[in-house]
Amino acid sequence: MRPAMRKALACGAVPFLALVGALPFVNRVHPIVLGLPFVLFWILAWVALTPVFLWLADRFLRRDRGGKDGDA
Amino acid sequence: MTAALAIILGVILGSAALGFFAGRRVPMNLENWTVGGRKFGVIVIWLLMAGEVYTTFTFLGASGWAFAKGAPTYYILIYGTLAYTLSFFILPEIWKIGKREGLHTQPDFFSHLFQSRPLGVLVAVVGILSILPYLQLQLAGLGLIVQAASDGAVSSTVAILLAFALTTAFVLTSGLRGSAWVSVVKDVLMLAAVGVVGFGIPKIFFGGIGPMFRALIDKAPEHLVFPGAAPTMGVPWVMSTVLLTGMGFYMWPQLFGTAFSAKSDRIIRRNAVIMPLYQIPVVLVFFVGFTAFLTLPGLKNGDLSLLVLVKQAYPAWFLGFVGAAGAVTAMVPASVLVLSAAALLSKNVYRAGFRPRATDAEVMRVSRWMVLLVSAAALVFALLLPNALVNLLLIGYDGVAQLFPGVVLGLFWKRIHRNGVLAGLLSGLAVAGFLVFGKHDPLFGLNAGFVALAVNAAVTVVVSLAARPKR
Numbered sequence: 001m002r003p004a005m006r007k008a009l010a011c012g013a014v015p016f017l018a019l020v021g022a023l024p025f026v027n028r029v030h031p032i033v034l035g036l037p038f039v040l041f042w043i044l045a046w047v048a049l050t051p052v053f054l055w056l057a058d059r060f061l062r063r064d065r066g067g068k069d070g071d072a
Numbered sequence: 073m074t075a076a077l078a079i080i081l082g083v084i085l086g087s088a089a090l091g092f093f094a095g096r097r098v099p100m101n102l103e104n105w106t107v108g109g110r111k112f113g114v115i116v117i118w119l120l121m122a123g124e125v126y127t128t129f130t131f132l133g134a135s136g137w138a139f140a141k142g143a144p145t146y147y148i149l150i151y152g153t154l155a156y157t158l159s160f161f162i163l164p165e166i167w168k169i170g171k172r173e174g175l176h177t178q179p180d181f182f183s184h185l186f187q188s189r190p191l192g193v194l195v196a197v198v199g200i201l202s203i204l205p206y207l208q209l210q211l212a213g214l215g216l217i218v219q220a221a222s223d224g225a226v227s228s229t230v231a232i233l234l235a236f237a238l239t240t241a242f243v244l245t246s247g248l249r250g251s252a253w254v255s256v257v258k259d260v261l262m263l264a265a266v267g268v269v270g271f272g273i274p275k276i277f278f279g280g281i282g283p284m285f286r287a288l289i290d291k292a293p294e295h296l297v298f299p300g301a302a303p304t305m306g307v308p309w310v311m312s313t314v315l316l317t318g319m320g321f322y323m324w325p326q327l328f329g330t331a332f333s334a335k336s337d338r339i340i341r342r343n344a345v346i347m348p349l350y351q352i353p354v355v356l357v358f359f360v361g362f363t364a365f366l367t368l369p370g371l372k373n374g375d376l377s378l379l380v381l382v383k384q385a386y387p388a389w390f391l392g393f394v395g396a397a398g399a400v401t402a403m404v405p406a407s408v409l410v411l412s413a414a415a416l417l418s419k420n421v422y423r424a425g426f427r428p429r430a431t432d433a434e435v436m437r438v439s440r441w442m443v444l445l446v447s448a449a450a451l452v453f454a455l456l457l458p459n460a461l462v463n464l465l466l467i468g469y470d471g472v473a474q475l476f477p478g479v480v481l482g483l484f485w486k487r488i489h490r491n492g493v494l495a496g497l498l499s500g501l502a503v504a505g506f507l508v509f510g511k512h513d514p515l516f517g518l519n520a521g522f523v524a525l526a527v528n529a530a531v532t533v534v535v536s537l538a539a540r541p542k543r
Contacts, residue, residue, distance in 0.1 A: 008161075015157045019150045020314060024307050029293045035282030037289065037296040043146050044355055047153045047348050054160050054345040061341075 004064030008057035015053060018046040076392025077225050080218060083261065083396035087254045087403060088238035094253035095246025102432045105247030105439065106176040106415045108333040116252050117334050117343050122350050123255030123404040124327060125152065126262055128213030131398050134354055136374035138361025142292075142300025145358055147310050147317070152351045154318030160344035163322065164337035165483045171332075177412070178328040178475070179420035185482045186490035189424050194497065195475060196420035199325035200413050202468040204450065206324075207409045211236055211454040214402035220379045221395020223388070231399070232454055239403045240447040243411050244440055248333055251407045258404045261397035263353060269382055269394065270356020273363050276385045284363055295365065304514050312514075312522035319525065320473025326405075326412035410450070414442035467508050470521030474500035477529040481536075492536030500528025 026042045033041040098104050112120065130148075137145035166181060173184050178199060183192030214235055215228030222231075242250040274284035288296060299306040322328055334340045357378070364377035371377055382391050418439040423430045430438075477500075478493040504524035507513050513520035 012157050012161060015153055019153060020311050023298075023311055027297050027307055029289055029296050032285070032289070035280075035285055037285060037293075039143065039297055040146060040355070040358075043149050044352065047149050047351050050153050050157060050348040051345050054157065054348075057160065058341055058345055 002064060004060045007060045011053040011057035011060070015046060015050045018049075019043065074222075074225065074392070075389040076395065077222050079389060079392040080222055080226065080396045080399060083257070084235050084238065084399050084403070087257045087400050088235075088242055090257060091239075091242030091250035091254040091407070092245050094242070094250045098246075098249065100245075100247060100436070102176065102419075102436045102439070103174075104249070105436065106332075106411065107170075107329065108248040108252065110171065110333060111335055112252065112333045112339070113335055114339045114342050117330070117339055118346065118350075119255040119259055120248075120252045120333070120408075121327070121330055121343060121347065123251065123258050124330065124408050125347075125350070126259075126401060127405045128210055128217065128398060128402045130262075130266075130354060130357060131217065131378060131401060132213055132375040134357040135361035135364065135378040136376075138358040139364045139368075139371070139377040140374035141302040141305065142295035142365070143298045144300050144302050144305040144310065145361065146298075147314050148354055149351055150310075151314040151317040151321065152354075153348045154314055155321030156344050156347040156351075158318060159322050159331075159347075160341060162480065162483065163331045163340045163344065166328070166479070167331050167334055167337045167340055175332060176329070177415050177419055178323075178325045179416060179424070181328070182475075182478065182482075182493075183420075183424065186478075186488075186493055188490045188494075191490060191494055192420055193425050194494070196416040196424070198471055198475065198497075198501070199416050200421075202472045203325065203409050203413045203416075204446075204453065206468055207406055207413070207446070207450045208453045208458075210402045210406045210409070211450060212458065214399055214406075215454070216375070217379065217395050217398035217402070220376065220383075221391050221398065223391075229455055232451070235399055235403055236406065236447065236451060239407045240410065240443060243407050243414075243443055248330075248408070248411060251404055251411065254400065254407065255404050258397075258400040261393075262401050265394045265397040266353050266356050268390075269378065269386075270353070270359050273360050273381050273385055277363050277367055277381075281359055284359065284366070287366055288362055291366065295362075304517070306517060308517040309514050309519055312519040316473050316519050316522040316525055317469055319476040320469050320521070323472040323475040323479065325416060325472075326408045329412055329415070330408075406450075410443055410446050413446045414439045417442040417446070467504055467521075470504040470508060470524060471501060473521055473525055474504065474528050476525065477532045481529075481532060485536075487536055487540050488532070489536040489539035491539045492532045492534070495535040496528040496530075496532030499531045500524045503527045 027039050029037045031038055103109055134145055134148055175181050179192040179196040182195045183189050211232050215232040218226050218231035219228040274281045278284040298310050360378050364381055382394050418435050422438050423435050474497050477496055481488045504521050507515055507520035515523050
């Protein structure tokens, strides 16, 4: 596997760790954050953060191809 | 005519007209019809995928679950996000093969990848059996929303007949392009409606989202953490369910097929990056369901909680607007479901199973007839036999998710063998059917479909290794 793909997969694993693996530890009402029960805040925050990690993954893959392949 | 009724009818007719004209200047061959000529850019793909993903379930089901079950409804936020993350890695590979080989449907992909026509036919049958009840569900949701939003002025039956006849018409003329254009209307209306009620309803009843949650935490804090009011839906259930549905998501034939319509693999990747953001507004629907939990304790059918609260809190024309948004929200996924089922039937059952030498033009002709057939069948089920497909619906997601191991291992594992995929798929379906219909779902707290998926993956690997011994 190319190193860029390995890095991209690592980025892709983050949402799984946060939104599946961490659930047993965040299933609680308190502390209340931004008015939301903690577990809902946690889930919402990671849904919003997922694009950041996918964007990073995309950057690794694009750099690997020299960024010259455009839309191909 | 009341304002509410005028808005509902105007939006339904206007959307259908837009879909109707969307394909007028394009010659309708199989390529243009099923995959939009493979010309969709990042914006159209986003609108279309978002259009397919947000169904009537978003409107009625997510609030209904928040009302009746509580926290388990959060799973909707999670599984979509996982599905987009997986799609980032998988869909571009599917697109590349589709482009190179000129594939149009999910069974095309299976029969090409594993060089097996029977496997393609089996995948097509699984797809069609999953699509039909899902389509019926969209129609039933549409009827429910319009009837409630028009305050009974338009009966559920009339709403279903009218909206679905128009949907079928624009599928026939415009194919996938029609759905993409109507998606624009749908996404705008739906986001507007969800935005207004999601912030508005907690504010009207409690003075804001924070105070609403404070009241809920005082009264029933357990409603807000897993398992909420559903004893079988604890953390293990949520974890296994989001994995199952996250993996199964793009295995729905209509969503899988959308991948082929993109102009490039790059567009699919970019789309996957932004899609999770579109998931966020679902939380607003939860807020409505939670408000209903506090204010409508006697409500029998939780799926109606959103409509009942809107009716209490807003003028009648706004209820009409929500109804209109709900109607288009059913029409777009319904159109893509009909189109996909017709393509599966004509290309992957009719041609692959019975008439291998049929030309593309003939398949296209048959496809149009299949649109009518599928639409008629869905109407019969929705209007006359509402309970006939309940069992299929129960197992729909579990069923399509069983295609996941074949797709992923087929793309990334060199030793995969078609017999492994076939054996895995059949055993996965058998286990899912046995567990769900034998009332063993959940099994040891885990989603039965997930258990079936694990069996499926293991069988796929073992049989493949046995079929391709190392020399």
